[in-house]
Amino acid sequence: DIQMTQSPSAMSASVGDRVTITCRASQGISNYLSWFQQKPGKVPKRLIYTSSSLQSGVPSRFSGSGSGTEFTLTISSLQPEDFATYYCLQHNSYPFTFGPGTKVDIK
């Protein structure tokens, strides 16, 4: 199975900060990597698919990049509604596997 790691596991940031979250795969997954945002008590929401494609309706301050084994999610200017947990998901091969999550909270 492909193992996914994320760094950092948690971070504190301020409104307006640029935030970067890294996701690494234990083997190459091409660009079959998606990012999800989950707020407490809410359903996960897809932000990015195939590494860098922005989901319709998601603000352009979110962007994704990477290929192979290393990927990043960037929030260019953190907004109050962005405080949440972010998960990456590899969908290159079965079983699909999520990263452990990165919690972004308010500094």
Added chain:
Amino acid sequence: EVQLVESGGGLVQPGGSLRLSCAASGFTLSEHYIDWVRQAPGKGLEWVGRTRDKAMSHTTEYAASVKGRFTISRDDSENSLYLQMNSLKTEDTALYYCARSSDNWNDVLHSWGQGTLVTVSS
């Protein structure tokens, strides 16, 4: 409105069985890949399994943690699908979501239901 609605969760004893349902509205379920994802209380997301669309004969894939115990099936006439869970363990306690995916590797888990809670406890 396109919607997925899970139901069937509840309290079950270890070793017991439970069947979850995922009902669709606003689209034809048989034409889509559907995945199950679960989240244990306070924990991260775990992919459970998938059923492919009718064109792919509704074939399935499962995570190792549930393979042989969980089965995904469909009732196209009801526009629904099911997650039959047998030999339940306490570690199966989680909120279970069904989510829609496209029939290609690029576009997965783009729409989610609200989830149904399964508690396995004596």
